[in-house]
Amino acid sequence: MKLARLTNVLVAGVVALGATASINQPSQAQGGRGFYCDNSTRKPVTVYQNEKGVTEPWIRWTSNYFQNSGYDPLTRCQEVSGRLETYRRNKQLRYVTTGHMNGQNVICTANQLNGQCNELILTLKPNENPVRTLTNLFAWRSGAAPSTSGRNKTPYIDVRGHLGIRKE
Template identity: 35%
Template sequence: MLSALVAGAASVVVPHPAEARARSFLCSTIGGVPTTVAATADGRSVPVIRWTSRAFDNAGWTAARRCQDVSTRFDIYNREGRLKYLTTGRINDMPVICTTTSMGGGCDRLLYTLKPGQSASATLQNLLDVRVKARAPLVESNGRTYLSINELLDPSPVTTPAVPAVEPTGADANRLF
């Protein structure tokens, strides 16, 4: 689904960790839309995910329920120190957004499942777009895309080169890494 990141061809934003650290994550309704929000150490509330899709409603996963469940996962993984980077993967042949503690690492913990056929890389791009309200410098690739959670929360980002990563193929491509 994703193609390999080309070294030097793209940039990602690197946070200032002291400014960006999230105290907690919660589900809040903003403009009538369930939204996962990060409460930062400096007192800001940063919208992370606006839950508008109805794709999982028939399975009992309404936007409000997904917001509550995923916000709780964000909060737990953050408290456990496992919420360093967001990345992509596949579970049961479905695209997912998950966490990892290191750039280049595989999925450690599931955050949420995407709709069949939805681009996980584009979804990470959209998460960053929610924060900066502009096109961010991530590239869809054969490798996994990595996004620092602090990147979403940092009020004053700086730009550095992207780090390439290679996605497994074959039987390993459908496992949670």
């Protein structure tokens, strides 16, 4: 009887240690491909891993602006990485643009050039310039100018090439 209890305690301890160790690891995308939040460095980074296992940083999370609302850089990284992965899997991630949702400026997805803002990626700070933010958002872009379209020159970034999606 005592041996069975001791065994249960040891097994529970090993499971708890394993769970604790996994909390501090980057949350890898399922199947070794996709978006995840890498928190192994001082500042969290939304990363994309392609089918060959090559990783590419997308968004570096440095702002603490939303921290008082419960969205510190790590939380935002995890939530946005999860959204991007969901959109990628559902084939909803073709273009990234700017728009308005709930009265706030946002970065969002669009299905086509000149398309409407479909799915939220992230909310911007009040008075933050959406075009400038989008131009500088993705780490892999190195400040390259996005395509613009429409009367107000709304920017669109075609991300299909980075995701290995064939362009029609």
